[in-house]
Amino acid sequence: MRVRSYLSVPADRPDRLAKAFTRGADAVIADLEDSVAPDSKDEALGQIQHWLRTVKDTNVPIWVRVNSGDRQEAELRSLAGERAVTGFVPPKVESAGQLSTASSNLRQSDSRSSSRH
Template identity: 45%
Template sequence: MTATTYLYVPGDMPQRFGKALRSGTDAVVLDLEDAVVAARKDEARTSVAEWVARCDPDGIELWVRVNPGDVQARDIRAVAGPNLTGIWLPKVESVRELEVADRILTECGADDARLSALVETATGLMAAPDIARSPRLRFLQIGEVDLAADLGIEVDDSAEQLLFARSRVVTASAAAGIEPPVAAVSVNFTDLPAFEADTRRLRRLGFAGRACIHPKQLQSVRAVFTPTAEEIGRAEEVLSRLASATSGVGVDAHGHLIDEAVARSARRVLARAR
C-alpha cells in the first residue's frame, strides 16, 4: 500500500520516535534539517541512526530528511540500513544531487532505499522534469515556505500563488512515470476542517498524500485520500459499463460518455482504495 500520511518528528527528540511509529501514520519522517538547531545536529544524527537500526517498523515506512551541503553524505551514511525506507533530500536543484545520494546508498548496501526530492528554489522548480527522472526517486515534494521566499511571492490562504509550482511538479511526476508528489506540510493543526479542505484541494491538483507536523492532522489526510464507498461504487460501475460496451466507449448511469481516459481515473480510485 502506498503511504498517504507522513509524520515529521524532530531528530533531536528520540522520546517521540516510538510515539510517532504508533501514531497511526503510514510513514515517519525523522528530520535532521529544519527541526534541529545547528548545535544539536551531531546529536540528532546519532539518535536517529541508532533508533532506525534497532527499531521494528512493523510495516510503517521510515524516512529521514537529511541536511543539505557538506554534512549530507555523513547523514545518509549514518542512517542507511535495512529498516530505512528512504531519504528526503532538501533544496534539490539538479539531478547530480540525487546521483550522489544514490551512489552513497549503493556503497552502504542500502539497495532498497528510495529518494524523495524537495523542490524549494526557482532553480529546482525549473529543473523538476529532469529531477523527476533521477535514480531511486519515488516522488517529488515542494518546500513551499522556502520556495515562496526564493520567488519573492506572498502566499495567502487560497495559495493560488503556488498553483504554477504545484502543477509543475505534478506534471513532471506524471511525465517521468513516478508516484504523484506528496503535498507540503501545513502549520494548521487546530482548525481541522480548514486543513482538510486545503488537503482536498491539493488532491484535486494531483497530489497523493501529505506531510504532517502533528498527529491531529493524520485523520484528515487519510479521509481525503481514502476513496468513499460512493466513489468506489462509481468507479466500479464505470469499469463494468465500459467492459460491457460493444465499442471502445460506453455510457454511464447519468448518460455521460465513458472512454479509456475515464476508465484510467476509475482504476486510480480503486488502486487508492486498496
C-alpha cells in the same frame, strides 16, 4: 502499501521518535534538517542511528530527511546501511546546483546501501 500520510518527527527528539508508530501515519520521516537546531545536528544523527537499530519489524516505512552540503554526504554515509530506512528525503534546495549535488549524493548512497544488503 499506499501511503496517504507522513508524520515528520525531529530526529533530536527520542521521546517523539519512540511514539512515531503510534500516531496512525502511513509513513514516518525522521527529520535531520529543519526541525533540528544547527548545534544539535551531530547528536540528532546519533539518536536516529540508535532509534533505527532498536526499531522492531514494522509495516510503516521510515524515511530520513537529510541536510545539505557536507553534512548530507556524512549523514547518507552513516545511514545507508540501516535496514530500517526505506529511503531518504532530500533537503530543500535553492539552486539547480544544490539539486544536482543532492541527487548525486542520494544515488551514491543507494549504491552503497545496495552493496551492504
